[in-house]
Amino acid sequence: MMHQMRAETGPDGATDSVVSWHIVRNADLTALCGKTLSTAAPVQDATRWTLDPDRNCHTCGALFLREAPYFPDEHTD
Known part of the structure; x- marks a missing residue:
């Protein structure tokens, strides 16, 4: 299954700063948490989930980990 990060933006749309990923x-x-997001919202690869954890939706993160339990690069010798 392919995952990606989509931004929740402020009330002025995608030109506003990102409120949450x-x-x-x-x-x-529709995010894993059930929130409907804008088509104009910024998108990025799901591998960036660990870069700014304070701005990530906690519920989406928990559900994402159930579907993608770990990043393979974290488990190499």
Whole structure:
């Protein structure tokens, strides 16, 4: 399953700063937590989830870990 991060933006849309990052499946507009996100919202690869954890949706993170239990690069010799 393909995951990506999609931003929740402020009330002025995608030109506003990112309020929170959510995880979506297959470029869907509904986050794992159930929040509906804008088509114009910034998107980034799910591997960036660990870079700024304070701005990530906790619920999306917990559900994402159930679907993708670890990043393979973290478990190499």
